[in-house]
Amino acid sequence: MLTGRSEDFSFTNGGNIVNTAFIVTQAGVLVIDSGPSRAYGEQLRRAIARITRQPVVRVINTHHHPDHFLGNQAFAPDTLAALPGTIHGIHTEGGSFNDNMYRLAGDWMAGTEPVAPTLPLAAGPLELGGHRLELIALEGHTGADLAILDRSTGVLFAGDLIFHDRAPTTPHARLPAWQASLDTLEAQPFRHLVPGHGPVATDAGPIRQTRAWLGWLDHTLRQAADEGLDMTEALALPLPAEFRRLAVVDAEYRRSVGQLYPALEQQALRTGKARE
């Protein structure tokens, strides 16, 4: 696993804020997420080549956010795979994500272009070189979020359904679906948990942490909308002390208000009783 920094995208970190991973098997290497740029993908290939002479036979994008698939160019096109919803998302939004990443990470992005996987994945068991993998198709962080459980080693690759010690991002989030996905993940028999962002854990702590943040966010913004708060007032609400330990929590709260609040205020207007 390659651990990214718990930061926002920047010219300094070049987008290296994400965890990517690979599994070396007797039948080749399986890569889980390819990183935020062509340069990252190429570095990932070299890192793999230092450890094994096995070829990369499969690259899986857990979901369609830019830091998880923009390294695809570094790998053979016919090895790229993802859930159908993820492939669709890369086709429709990959170009604008890519443009945005140039703006946020600058020269680190040089030569990067979005490449969508052609191989659609379905939920269920996947056997590769003696590793018994379980593909778990979930949703909530985006419309299609893939988690991968390696039953042979007990490692659960959770993608961005799990953030650890870093506030979750919500540009495509549907919070109730995300919460249901967290329950599914917590029921898996894992020994190591690899989050999409933040350090690896050996227990369900990061699942509970993600659940607590999403629960608080959903409750707080619903209540704010129902009380008729303006967005500027919702932005000014205090964050509970327990979330202070999450990296970039202020920036993510601000972004989440912008992303989630408009729908909630519209709902509050619709459900409000008409006055005489």
Add this chain to the structure above:
Amino acid sequence: MNIHHVIAAAALALGPGIAAAQTDPLDSPRWGDMKKEFLPAAARVVFDERVRVIAPLTAENALNVPVSVDASALPDVKEVLVFADFNPIARIVRFEPGGAQPGLGFRIKLQQSSPVRAAARTGDGSWHVGGTWVNTTGGGCTLPSTGSASPEWQKRLGEVSSRVWPKKEGGERLRLRVIHPEDTGLAAGIPAFYIQQLDLADAAGTPLMHIEGFEKKLPTTPGCSPAAARISASPTAATS
């Protein structure tokens, strides 16, 4: 706050005599132009912290920047003009509070980081200016609106949803949403199309607030703003 605020406060205490010498608390090179363009040359103009403009210091989405203006600490407000120094169309919205408190929340588009200011004219003819800087990566004004990209708005154009909340400190708050593309005319191939005027009244027809999406003296230039698309006003019960 910075040193400029201290200077502004001192000038205010000394009265209108030296108001013209006030330094812009937001230290914007465009302030002189803004003053010349939007405020009468002969008028008394003061920077005044009683005119509060609340907006995030960093706006994540330049197409949808929340701004609240509150001039209710100021007596006898007749009209409020809101503008952003560095927007290609600086004027955002003008409103006359009428029977309502002079407070209005809305969403704007920003083309780049800019001061967002509100100038409130009181009954004595003087203008009180408050404002805040909003940082953004920008581009909001020259992008097609979300509405113009969707066929949905044509079916729902003008659809209004609203709700009234009682305020703890007395009075009521009205929140209002109008379905409208609010196109600026600055995105290639998409003509300007925006709400020009919005009048709020109570059930008896008593006017509460008059809101304009552009300046009447230059009717061909809309404010770069979906100013009236989401409005959170603070009308009190009409007292007169």
